[in-house]
Each structure stands twice: as C-alpha cells, then as structure tokens.
Amino acid sequence: GESVGLHLPTLSVQEGDNSIINCAYSNSASDYFIWYKQESGKGPQFIIDIRSNMDKRQGQRVTVLLNKTVKHLSLQIAATQPGDSAVYFCAENIQGAQKLVFGQGTRLTINP
Amino acid sequence: EAGVAQSPRYKIIEKRQSVAFWCNPISGHATLYWYQQILGQGPKLLIQFQNNGVVDDSQLPKDRFSAERLKGVDSTLKIQPAKLEDSAVYLCASSLVWSGGGETQYFGPGTRLLVL
Numbered sequence: 021g022e023s024v025g026l027h028l029p030t031l032s033v034q035e036g037d038n039s040i041i042n043c044a045y046s047n048s049a050s051d052y053f054i055w056y057k058q059e060s061g062k063g064p065q066f067i068i069d070i071r072s073n074m075d076k077r078q079g080q081r082v083t084v085l086l087n088k089t090v091k092h093l094s095l096q097i098a099a100t101q102p103g104d105s106a107v108y109f110c111a112e113n114i115q116g117a118q119k120l121v122f123g124q125g126t127r128l129t130i131n132p
Numbered sequence: 133e134a135g136v137a138q139s140p141r142y143k144i145i146e147k148r149q150s151v152a153f154w155c156n157p158i159s160g161h162a163t164l165y166w167y168q169q170i171l172g173q174g175p176k177l178l179i180q181f182q183n184n185g186v187v188d189d190s191q192l193p194k195d196r197f198s199a200e201r202l203k204g205v206d207s208t209l210k211i212q213p214a215k216l217e218d219s220a221v222y223l224c225a226s227s228l229v230w231s232g233g234g235e236t237q238y239f240g241p242g243t244r245l246l247v248l
Contacts, residue, residue, distance in 0.1 A: 063223050063239035109174050122174030
C-alpha cells in the first residue's frame with residue numbers, strides 16, 4: 021500500500037485564519053518531500069518542497085515542517101484565502117529511485 | 133515557459149475499446165512520468181521515462197497498458213482493451229533531470245477517462 025497518508029481527509033477554516041495540513045509517512049528512506057495543490061479539473065501544482073536534511077522551509081505564505089523522528093510532515097498556510105480551496109497532497113521521494121509516492125489528499129475548504 | 137501539455141482533456145469510451153493519450157513535457161525536461169489518479173485518491177505512478185528509456189514501469193498493467201517516448205520528447209499512453217476500472221484521470225508530469233534524488237515534477241492538466 022501507499023507509504024504516505026494524511027490524518028484528515030477534510031479541513032474547513034475561516035478566511036484569514038491559518039491552515040495546517042498534516043501528513044504521516046512510513047518510509048524512513050524517503051529523502052525528499054513535496055506538497056502539491058490540486059484544484060478541481062486541474063493537475064497537481066507544486067507548492068513547496070523540503071529535503072530530509074532540513075526541518076523547516078518557508079515560501080510565500082506557506083511553511084513546510086518535517087519531523088523525521090515521528091515521520092511527520094505538515095503544511096502551514098498563513099492568512100488562508102478563498103483561492104486556497106483545493107485538495108492538498110503530500111508526496112515523498114523514495115531515496116535513490118526518484119519515485120514519488122502520494123498520499124490520499126486533504127480537501128481544504130474556506131469559509132467566508 | 134509553457135507547461136506540460138496533454139490531450140485530449142476528456143474521453144468517453146466503452147469497455148474493450150482502445151484509447152490513447154498524448155503528452156508533451158516542458159521543453160528540456162529529460163524525465164517524463166505517467167500517473168493514474170482514481171477519484172478521491174492521490175496519483176499513482178504508472179511509468180517513468182528518462183529520455184526515451186524506461187526507468188520504472190513496475191506498476192504498469194502491461195497486459196493492457198503500453199507507453200512510448202520514441203524521440204525522448206512527446207509520449208503516448210495506450211490502453212487496449214479498456215476496463216471499467218480504468219476510469220480515472222491520467223496525468224503526465226516532467227522533471228528536468230533524473231538524479232536518483234528528489235526532483236520537482238510538474239504536472240499537466242490530465243486526461244479524464246470514463247469507461248462505460
């Protein structure tokens with residue numbers, strides 16, 4: 021089965037609040053992680069990535085945290101906007117294989 | 133920079149028919165991937181090319197699925213014959229290099245297939 025999973029299938033937040041989307045992975049050999057955003061009818065869109073030698077990486081309004089001890093990955097979105105509504109996937113790269121394994125996804129909905 | 137292009141965007145066929153999907157990766161990207169995404173799930177890798185050679189096709193149902201990338205650029209994915217369970221979105225992605233480590237993959241819009 022998949023080695024990457026998500027804790028919650030759906031997440032609803034108020035517009036302007038911060039969102040936190042979680043992901044658990046089971047393969048300790050994974051060395052690279054990516055968060056993708058997928059809007060309805062579109063392909064996954066790259067958001068942010070992080071390598072296993074880091075524990076935090078920041079982008080524009082997004083932050084990814086990696087906890088290798090508990091094999092946990094999270095995506096934080098600051099000041100959530102209506103345009104952030106989508107399904108978010110975490111994906112892990114199997115070391116040496118350049119093979120992404122995707123989790124099931126979390127649907128983020130924004131309440132006005 | 134143009135993104136990954138795919139066609140057709142939608143396809144409806146009857147079971148046991150054949151279907152083909154086309155992908156044009158981002159210019160200069162050596163690695164090309166085909167994924168299958170069933171409704172409500174994350175994408176699952178079917179096949180991975182490095183230039184025109186296959187790197188990984190371990191999850192491709194080879195009795196009915198085939199893919200090629202003859203000139204190391206465009207690629208086609210074929211299903212023959214199609215089954216009901218093949219209904220899914222077929223995503224093409226590309227990345228700049230294949231290094232064995234992690235490289236960002238960029239996805240096309242996908243082809244939505246419905247098998248009746």
